[in-house]
Amino acid sequence: MRRFWTDVTIDAVEAGFAIRLDGKPVRLPGGAPLAVPHQALASAIAGEWRAANATIIPDDLPLTQLAGAAIEQIAPDPDALRRNLLAYGSTDLLCYRAETPAALAALQHEKWQPWLDWANNRLGARLVTTRGIIAVTQSDAALRCLAGALASQDEWALAGLGVAVPALGSLVLGLATIAGAMTPETAHDLARLDEIWQEATWGADAEAQARRNGIARDIASAAMFVTLTRS
Incomplete structure (x- = not known):
C-alpha cells in the first residue's frame, strides 16, 4: 500500500476513539471503521500512520493489526x-x-x-x-x-x-x-x-x-x- 494521506486525527465516537486519515476512517479488513476504547492505544495507532513511509508494509502497523485482530477475530469468540x-x-x-x-x-x-x-x-x-x-x-x-x-x-x-x-x-x-x-x-x-x-x-x-x-x-x-x- 502506498501512502495517500497527509493528516492523521483521532475523533471521539460511540465505540471509543476512531483514527482518521484526511478525515476518512481507517477501516478494518471486514470494512468497519477502526475504533478502540482506549485513548492511549488510539494515540499510538495514529502515530503508526503518521510515521508511515511512502510505501507501507504490514510490519509498519503492528498495533493497527493487533487492534483489528482483537475486534474482528477474537471478540466474537x-x-x-x-x-x-x-x-x-x-x-x-x-x-x-x-x-x-x-x-x-x-x-x-x-x-x-x-x-x-x-x-x-x-x-x-x-x-x-x-x-x-x-x-x-x-x-x-x-x-x-x-x-x-x-x-x-x-x-x-x-x-x-x-x-x-x-x-x-x-x-x-x-x-x-x-x-x-x-x-x-x-x-x-x-x-x-x-x-x-x-x-x-x-x-x-x-x-x-x-x-x-x-x-x-x-x-x-x-x-x-x-x-x-x-x-
Missing part, C-alpha cells in the same frame, strides 16, 4: 483463542530441559525455573519438567489454573498473547510479560536460551539473527499493545 493458548501451557517450553550438555541443563534450570515458580506462586499452576524429548503430562489442576488466568484476559490482552505466546513457545513467559513481571526483551532471551548457547559455541548466523530480531519486534509490539489497553 475469545474462548477459541484461549483454548489454543492453553495448549502451549500443556507443552510449555520452560518444562523441557536438555539432557546434555550438563552446563546447558544447569543454565536452563537457573533461568527458567524461577518463572515456573512464578506460575505456581502467582497463578497456582504447578508445572512439572522433563528432560530431552520425552513428553510430560501436566496435571489437570495446573491446566485449570492456566485456563483461569486466560479466562481473566479480555480480547485486547488475548490479541497480545496470541502473538507473544506462539513466538515464545511458552504460555508462562507470555503471561508473565503482559503482567509486567518481565520485559519483552527478557522473555525473548529466555525463549531463545538454547540458540544463544549454541551460538556461543558455534558462532552466530546472520539469517538466524535476522529472524530472531523480527520475533523480538513482534513480542515487543504485543506487550506494548496490551500495556496501552491498560493505561
